[in-house]
Amino acid sequence: xxxxxxxxxxxxxxxxxxxxxxxxxxxxxxxxxxxxxxxxxxxxxxxxxxxxxxxxxxxxxxxxxxxxxxxxxxxxxxxxxxxxxxxxxxxxxxxxxxxxxxxxxxxxxxxxxxxxxxxxxxxxxxxxxxxxxxxxxxxxxxxxxxxxxxxxxxxxxxxxxxxxxxxxxxxxxxxxxxxxxxxxxxxxxxxxxxxxxxxxxxxxxxxxxxxxxxxxxxxxxxxxxxxxxxxxxxxxxxxxxxxxxxxxxxxxxxxxxxxxxxxxxxxxxxxxxxxxxxxxxxxxxxxxxxxxxxxxxxxxxxxxxxxxxxxxxxxxxxxxxxxxxxxxxxxxxxxxxxxxxxxxxxxxxxxxxxxxxxxxxxxxxxxxxxxxxxxxxxxxxxxxxxxxxxxxxxxxxxxxxxxxxxxxxxxxxxxxxxxxxxxxxxxxxxxxxxxxxxxxxxxxxxxxxxxxxxxxxxxxxxxxxxxxxxxxxxxxxxxxxxxxxxxxxxxxxxxxxxxxxxxxxxxxxxxxx
Amino acid sequence: xxxxxxxxxxxxxxxxxxxxxxxxxxxxxxxxxxxxxxxxxxxxxxxxxxxxxxxxxxxxxxxxxxxxxxxxxxxxxxxxxxxxxxxxxxxxxxxxxxxxxxxxxxxxxxxxxxxxxxxxxxxxxxxxxxxxxxxxxxxxxxxxxxxxxxxxxxxxxxxxxxxxxxxxxxxxxxxxxxxxxxxxxxxxxxxxxxxxxxxxxxxxxxxxxxxxxxxxxxxxxxxxxxxxxxxxxxxxxxxxxxxxxxxxxxxxxxxxxxxxxxxxxxxxxxxxxxxxxxxxxxxxxxxxxxxxxxxxxxxxxxxxxxxxxxxxxxx
Numbered sequence: 001x002x003x004x005x006x007x008x009x010x011x012x013x014x015x016x017x018x019x020x021x022x023x024x025x026x027x028x029x030x031x032x033x034x035x036x037x038x039x040x041x042x043x044x045x046x047x048x049x050x051x052x053x054x055x056x057x058x059x060x061x062x063x064x065x066x067x068x069x070x071x072x073x074x075x076x077x078x079x080x081x082x083x084x085x086x087x088x089x090x091x092x093x094x095x096x097x098x099x100x101x102x103x104x105x106x107x108x109x110x111x112x113x114x115x116x117x118x119x120x121x122x123x124x125x126x127x128x129x130x131x132x133x134x135x136x137x138x139x140x141x142x143x144x145x146x147x148x149x150x151x152x153x154x155x156x157x158x159x160x161x162x163x164x165x166x167x168x169x170x171x172x173x174x175x176x177x178x179x180x181x182x183x184x185x186x187x188x189x190x191x192x193x194x195x196x197x198x199x200x201x202x203x204x205x206x207x208x209x210x211x212x213x214x215x216x217x218x219x220x221x222x223x224x225x226x227x228x229x230x231x232x233x234x235x236x237x238x239x240x241x242x243x244x245x246x247x248x249x250x251x252x253x254x255x256x257x258x259x260x261x262x263x264x265x266x267x268x269x270x271x272x273x274x275x276x277x278x279x280x281x282x283x284x285x286x287x288x289x290x291x292x293x294x295x296x297x298x299x300x301x302x303x304x305x306x307x308x309x310x311x312x313x314x315x316x317x318x319x320x321x322x323x324x325x326x327x328x329x330x331x332x333x334x335x336x337x338x339x340x341x342x343x344x345x346x347x348x349x350x351x352x353x354x355x356x357x358x359x360x361x362x363x364x365x366x367x368x369x370x371x372x373x374x375x376x377x378x379x380x381x382x383x384x385x386x387x388x389x390x391x392x393x394x395x396x397x398x399x400x401x402x403x404x405x406x407x408x409x410x411x412x413x414x415x416x417x418x419x420x421x422x423x424x425x426x427x428x429x430x431x432x433x434x435x436x437x438x439x440x441x442x443x444x445x446x447x448x449x450x451x452x453x454x455x456x457x458x459x460x461x462x463x464x465x466x467x468x469x470x471x472x473x474x475x476x477x478x479x480x481x482x483x484x485x486x487x488x489x490x491x492x493x494x495x496x497x498x499x500x501x502x503x504x505x506x507x508x509x510x511x512x513x
Numbered sequence: 514x515x516x517x518x519x520x521x522x523x524x525x526x527x528x529x530x531x532x533x534x535x536x537x538x539x540x541x542x543x544x545x546x547x548x549x550x551x552x553x554x555x556x557x558x559x560x561x562x563x564x565x566x567x568x569x570x571x572x573x574x575x576x577x578x579x580x581x582x583x584x585x586x587x588x589x590x591x592x593x594x595x596x597x598x599x600x601x602x603x604x605x606x607x608x609x610x611x612x613x614x615x616x617x618x619x620x621x622x623x624x625x626x627x628x629x630x631x632x633x634x635x636x637x638x639x640x641x642x643x644x645x646x647x648x649x650x651x652x653x654x655x656x657x658x659x660x661x662x663x664x665x666x667x668x669x670x671x672x673x674x675x676x677x678x679x680x681x682x683x684x685x686x687x688x689x690x691x692x693x694x695x696x697x698x699x700x701x702x703x704x705x706x707x708x709x710x711x712x713x714x715x716x717x718x719x720x721x722x723x724x725x726x727x728x729x730x731x732x733x734x735x736x737x738x739x740x741x742x743x744x745x746x747x748x749x750x751x752x753x754x755x756x757x758x759x760x761x762x763x764x765x766x767x768x769x770x771x772x773x774x775x776x777x778x779x780x781x782x783x784x785x786x787x788x789x790x791x792x793x794x795x796x797x798x799x800x801x802x803x804x805x806x807x808x809x810x811x812x813x814x815x816x817x818x819x820x821x822x823x824x825x826x827x828x
Binding site for chain 1: 515516517518519521522525527529530531532535536604696700702703721724725726790791794796
């Protein structure tokens with residue numbers, strides 16, 4: 001049974017390859033089985049304004065570090081005169097650098113736009129390392145301030161509270177100095193830098209709560225010309241929680257694009273002055289699979305680069321239909337070999353289904369039946385002439401065109417345009433069908449024509465319904481590797497030697513006692 | 514009951530279409546040997562070489578130029594059949610039963626002249642009767658002098674005996690009787706009656722039409738139980754010998770009975786159907802398994818195989 005082993009091996013390999021690639025595409029590239037699943041895409045645009053001194057200019061902008069969960073689908077440089085490079089600083093901060101040798105003197109703008117979407121939630125994507133030590137206070141509390149701080153911390157601390165709860169209640173108290181004397185005292189403390197936010201951070205550190213100040217963009221609402229907003233993150237023992245310092249509420253980290261984590265400089269300029277950066281963001285929803293394809297193209301994933309997505313759009317549409325044909329073949333195999341439906345010609349039902357795609361099902365069925373019936377009658381008249389095969393089929397083709405023309409004209413005069421949307425392709429299919437039916441009629445009789453004809457139409461209808469199905473269309477187009485799985489299933493059915501459903505009926509008398 | 518269960522069918526040892534295709538045909542019949550049975554001319558040449566009784570070949574018309582010599586060629590022949598070597602479904606078979614002066618007589622009594630014969634041969638050569646319209650050759654063979662033992666069992670024509678041969682062992686047999694409903698054709702799903710024949714004796718077992726059992730022929734009213742095939746071992750031996758000749762492990766042999774020459778092989782089939790199981794009310798699997806077990810023991814001659822089959826497959 002060497003054959004058997006080879007076949008099993010082949011089936012297993014095909015299955016593993018097909019399913020493995022599919023899982024990879026879903027988990028890593030972000031494809032989705034659901035054709036309607038949408039992803040939110042954020043278009044983030046930064047606009048840098050500065051005054052150039054004239055001559056060489058070098059501007060560097062800090063870019064978000066925590067990007068492992070993010071996928072860029074498109075990068076757009078609108079300022080083509082500047083050379084663009086990337087650099088990574090000593091603490092891992094990434095920067096974009098624009099440089100230009102011959103910048104004219106005066107006001108300059110640089111635009112940079114990225115489309116991104118979040119593949120994984122921010123907390124899952126970022127490694128949640130526990131901080132090794134408490135943060136350094138930027139300015140230690142002294143005298144009255146130390147007293148006030150201690151009072152505040154005592155009020156906020158509660159054995160049942162976790163660091164986040166303690167932290168938020170501290171920030172809350174700090175935010176309402178009119179109700180709390182200690183908070184008011186603290187707010188009067190002269191500070192060198194950091195302001196209110198620095199005070200809050202120091203106060204949390206004094207309370208032995210791990211915290212850090214982060215800057216970033218809130219993506220959940222559309223922003224125009226915004227500066228980065230500052231937030232406080234508190235480590236709750238497992239992960240960093242994002243706190244809005246104004247409301248003292250925990251925010252959704254997925255909607256926040258962290259730009260600065262390590263207090264690095266946001267914008268640096270050489271050869272210019274008065275540089276400032278503003279951000280705009282806009283959120284749109286696009287299909288998840290589209291986003292995955294674009295993201296994969298940006299990443300130069302070979303699975304995307306060497307696939308039908310790299311073809312021109314017009315050919316992709318043709319392939320969308322081509323990729324459905326194997327699916328139709330599977331249906332034919334199942335209906336013929338497992339169910340036992342008789343069809344005229346092995347793949348005629350697929351071709352009929354394809355021609356239904358151009359007419360819709362009911363109209364297609366009516367047209368098909370009408371044309372085939374009239375064609376059969378005319379073919380019967382022809383059979384007396386004892387023509388050879390090729391002239392015979394050619395004559396039928398002429399018939400079909402004529403019948404079809406007549407149906408279209410009569411239909412149109414009666415106000416129906418259904419006859420008008422059939423093209424050349426179905427004509428040939430119908431001619432062949434008529435020829436096959438005629439041969440069958442002569443060799444096996446009218447009953448067989450009826451059985452095989454209705455079997456073909458039924459199979460074609462099933463295939464049509466499946467081809468029209470959005471889910472299956474998405475499956476074959478977004479996961480062409482599933483063809484391997486399909487092939488494996490067909491191979492398996494190819495060795496199936498059990499009974500067909502129809503045989504349970506056919507041999508029913510044999511099953512009796 | 515509308516449906517039976519596959520468990521029940523397995524118990525009865527019924528072979529299904531998939532099993533026939535995957536196991537019986539797929540593992541036993543090599544594709545390269547198909548022409549030996551699909552081309553009737555090749556079958557005949559092989560059979561004559563192997564000493565298997567077939568209707569005698571009178572001649573072959575291969576080219577259009579041969580049609581001109583037909584009259585001369587057929588001058589000595591009274592009764593003959595002209596058929597395409599690769600015809601399908603019994604199309605293109607012209608039967609001539611005798612002469613009336615210049616004319617040839619068809620079984621219906623109508624006359625055909627020389628030009629009619631020539632046109633028919635020409636049609637065969639140009640592929641009018643072959644599948645796909647491929648050019649063919651015309652065979653002229655001796656008319657079988659059908660024995661009258663089957664008179665009254667068939668509505669029209671004379672029945673042949675289909676014997677399934679598995680690796681040289683006859684395993685099951687049946688005959689198909691045409692009816693008015695089947696339009697004189699011996700095709701079971703067009704309404705012909707299938708009668709199972711006991712491998713041990715050559716006697717009729719039971720008869721079915723449309724899968725339902727029946728006792729008498731629906732048109733002639735003849736009791737089908739009375740059907741007995743004479744010279745039964747000769748039938749079986751002919752069928753058994755065709756295994757060596759074709760090297761096809763799963764084979765259907767159609768045998769007819771000539772009044773003088775006895776059983777003759779008319780046609781061989783590499784993809785015999787499964788209705789024979791219904792006509793015999795018996796599955797093929799158990800018999801095939803018995804043959805496989807026997808094959809492990811030793812190689813046997815055709816007549817030894819026939820003996821084995823008659824002893825083991827009698828009901």
